[in-house]
Amino acid sequence: MIICICRRINDQGVQAAIEAGARSPEAVQAHHGCEFNCGKCRNTMGEMISESVDAMPANIPLVAAE
Numbered sequence: 001m002i003i004c005i006c007r008r009i010n011d012q013g014v015q016a017a018i019e020a021g022a023r024s025p026e027a028v029q030a031h032h033g034c035e036f037n038c039g040k041c042r043n044t045m046g047e048m049i050s051e052s053v054d055a056m057p058a059n060i061p062l063v064a065a066e
């Protein structure tokens with residue numbers, strides 16, 4: 001499914017950017033070497049980032065309190 005019509009970025013492209021570390025719609029665009037044109041895809045990308053990051057396992061090391 002196309003997410004960004006202007007830059008022809010589909011959902012797999014957004015997901016690939018997220019897996020590479022993109023945590024903002026701007027970072028997704030940068031991952032693909034472009035910038036926003038109309039910006040209508042910004043909210044959808046943000047939602048995809050939030051959902052993906054929420055689903056990721058936490059890699060925060062636990063430290064015992066003293």
Ligand code: FES
Nearest residue numbers: 004006037039041
């Ligand atoms: S739809 Fe993404 S910049 Fe226009």
